[in-house]
Amino acid sequence: MSIAAQLSQLEAGSGPQRTQGYDDLLKEILASENVANDLVAYVQSITSDSVGVISSRPLLSAFVSQFRTYGNNAVKLEAGPQILQIIGSKVVSFEQQDTDLKLILADAYEADEDFTNSAKTLQTITLESSQRQVSDDEKAKIWMRICRCYLEEDDATNAVSYLNKIKQIIYNVSDQATRLQFQLSQARISDSQRSFLDASTAYHALSTESVIDEEERLQALSAAITCAVLAPAGPQRGRQLAKLYKDERATDAPEYGILEKIFLDRLLSPAEVATFAAGLKEHQLAKTSDGSTVLDKAILEHNLLAVSRIYANITFGNLGKLLGVDADRAEVYASGMIESNRLSGSIDQIAGIIHFNTKEPNNPKVELRLWDKNVAGLSEEVEKITTALQREEPTWYEQQVGA
Incomplete structure (x- = not known):
């Protein structure tokens, strides 16, 4: 007898025999070849009006348990969306099962590295309902997962919108894993948006969490150092560099060499910069409006500060040679840093000289x-x-x- 015929026969039945019949048929379907289509037909049958909601709920719950442990991911991706569409019109009656199926489908998408569809599936989960109570921990866990999926696709815009949702309830969230993921996502978003100082602060805070494995803490510390190096030169960056340099674990980080030179205001050579650049991510090497990378700008500004510690004054021609740029560009960077109070000095444009205040003992x-x-x-x-x-x-x- 075909699957369709067996389903029709079961719909017409009643009592414990029908429940047992559906259970036996589900096992038969999962062991067959035409699994996806038969699973869709099975759910169509057990949620039909002839079966009734009272019988449908336990049958659908049993199906969810079997579907979750089924090993063929391709079948889940094929059947899952169709099954959700079937129960979508009756979601009020099957809200918990609908949520469970969406989580299973999201898992399948992520296993297939389709993070966008996973996020879209998770977004359809009902979190405000009169049928069931959804705690802040549950909400945060779902939103956090959506946020991480968008981050995997480098979609910071959508990731931020869900991170902001979590911010509103984070103080009510008790789950440690969710709170740590929230911290990490904050750091990753700041990093991707080139808010490197904020990213460095967030990564460093994460690196001190004792519940995280030591290896992961060191990775977070390395990320904190990298972002601090890429941050615009100035007092805030200086304070962050000092905090990182004084961290006893920093000497174990691959980036310690460049951290030490920057903290001690020493000039960086092109070879040292190239070695550091080799470990950067794609967005950290993106071009800015003037055609240079974020790293180019950060190193140029650092070397400019280092020069100000060595010289009382210098011509823009000689400054450009030390920085590896032409005189005009050296002047533009110097004037910009002075205007934003990130460099103490003054410019004599007629003479083409910059005077640094950092060497004045009585200033x-x-x-x-x-x-x-x-x-x-x-x-x-x-x-x-x-x-x-x-x-x-x-x-x-x-x-x-x-x-």
């Missing part, structure tokens, strides 16, 4: 900046020690704080 602004830097460094060390005490001796720490 009150310089002295204040050095004082601020020392205070910031001391504060960071105190914070580091406090965090270590809280982690290693939590009982003693609570006693001291509460005293």
